Amino acid sequence: MAPVSGGGTGLDLPAAAVEEAARLLEGRVVRTPLLPLLAPGAGGEARVWLKAENLQRTGSFKIRGALNCLARLEPQQRRRGVVAASAGNHAQGVALAAAQAGVPALIVMPASAPMVKVESTRSYGAEVVLAGDTxxxxxxxxxxLQRERGAFFVHPFDDPHVIAGQGTVGLEILADMDDVDQIVVPVGGGGLISGIAAYVKQRRPGVRVVGVQPRAAPALYRSIQAGRLVPGESARTIADGLAVKEPRERTFQLIRRYVDDMVLVEEDEIAAAIFMLLERSRLVVEGAGAAAVAALESGRVRPGSGRTVAVVSGGNIDINLIARIIERGLVADGRYVRLAAQVADRPGSLHRLLGVVAREGANVVTVSHERLDPAVPLGDTEVGLVVETRNRAHAEQLIAAIRAEGIACRERP
Incomplete structure (x- = not known):
């Protein structure tokens, strides 16, 4: 691979390597915006801003590192092509970067990868092989396959040129926001935060850099706590892009040197952040992309005295998952309520119940009957309702009004 000017030695990453990557990527990637994250009804200046890499080409930051890496290939390596393994964002980033560079690309994806991501990767011209379930x-x-073909392996994070490319996210933040005092970054294998933190700490040391991992996939967090690499276990997390089992020495050392703190977030906090970003900011964000916002919204990371930037790393999320998150978000906000009401099994009883719902200004989404439950007395039926309400207080008001009519009513989980 061609040398990088100012490439440094060992496992460090000089700021000059990130600046060189930025020059190379200019015009080839989107300079994504910094968007204010305003609380409902808030006035004045926002304290939290979003670096919206979900608006990047291929829907994530991965194109930055892939392009910078492929640009360094020697002619012989270019002819042999590149190989990568990924279940999603890295696959698409390498596929598009290879197409732009005129380099053959083979991407190996697990058979369990979402078909939309498989087809998207193919659409960029890459050869896709499905292998294994994980x-x-x-x-x-x-x-x-890389050994068999003599191709160059593009690692998703354990490569200095990939890390330098990802570091251009930090370069853009500093260039676009003079008074940033904290940057919060999602962490999987650590390539993104390594590049951002190394650049930021060399160019503006006073800026705090904080990493966020899912509690379900905390391999790098545990490694930093232990002071050595600690392999993780297979984990299911809504932030699947952060579920890295095997941390690597390169990113581990860069994080130890440059990152101020790391925190863990829960699955429901990530889901709540996806829901909030969709509703409040009109942004479609994947689980990994919402992790930094989840840390801020949950209070696990607090904004500083100046401006905090949360890196929204990607937006490639399955549409069915979005639907489930929206429904859960509405339930958590008290705007969707599941009720079970016990009424007499005779004409007019359902009309009476629904009349209370209408009078209280709620909207019925679904209705079901349960006559076979042994807990329901003979002569009665349990009516299941899913009701749309304004908020939690309105839901409680509705339940109280139903009970005031002499109808037994409880909220279902």
Whole structure:
């Protein structure tokens, strides 16, 4: 691979390497905006801003590192092509970068990868091979094919040129916001935060950099706590892009040197952040992309005296998952309520119940009957309602009004 001017030695990353990457990427990637995150009804200046990499080409920051890496290939390496393993964003980033560079690309994806991501990767011109049921199995097959073909392996985070490319996110933040005092970054394998933190700390040391991992996939968090690499376990998390089992020494050392703190967030906090960003900011964000916002909204990371930037790393989320998150978000806000009301099994009883709902200004979404439950007395029926309300207080008001009519009513989980 061609040398990088100012490339440094060992496992460090000089700021000059990120600046060189930025020059190379100019006009080839989107300079994503910094968007204010305003609380409902808030006036004045926003304290939290979003670096919206979900608006990047391919829907995530990964194109930055992939383009910077492929630009360094020697002519012989370019002819042999590149190989990568990924279940999503890295696959699409490498596929598009290879297409732009005129380099053949083979992407190995697990058979369980969402078909929309498989087809998107193919649409950029890459050859896609489905292998195994997990990322680790796909990675093993990609390594075998790389050796067989003599191709160059594009690692998603354990590569200095990939990390330098991801670091251009931090360069843009500093260039676009003079008074930023904290940057919050999602962490999987650590390539994004390593590049951002190394650049930011060398150019503006007073800016605080905080990493966020899901509690369900905390391999790098535990490694930093232990002071050594600690492999993780297979984990299911809504932030699947952050579920890295095997941290690497390069990003581990960069994080130890440059990152101020790391925190963990819960699954429901990530889901709540996805819901909030969709409703409040009109942004479609994947689980990994919402992790930094989840840390801020949950209070696990607090804004500083100046401006805090949360890096929204990607927006490639399955539409069915969005639908489930919206429904859960409405339930959590008290705007969707599941009720069970016990009424007499005779004409007019349902009309009476629904009359109370209408009078209280709520909207019925679904209605069901349950006559076979042994807990329901003979002669009665349990009516299940899903009701749309304004908020939690309105839901409580509705339940009280139903009970005031002499109808037994409880909220269902």
């Amino acid at each position: 990322f680790d199995q796909a990675y093993a097959e990609a390594s075998r």
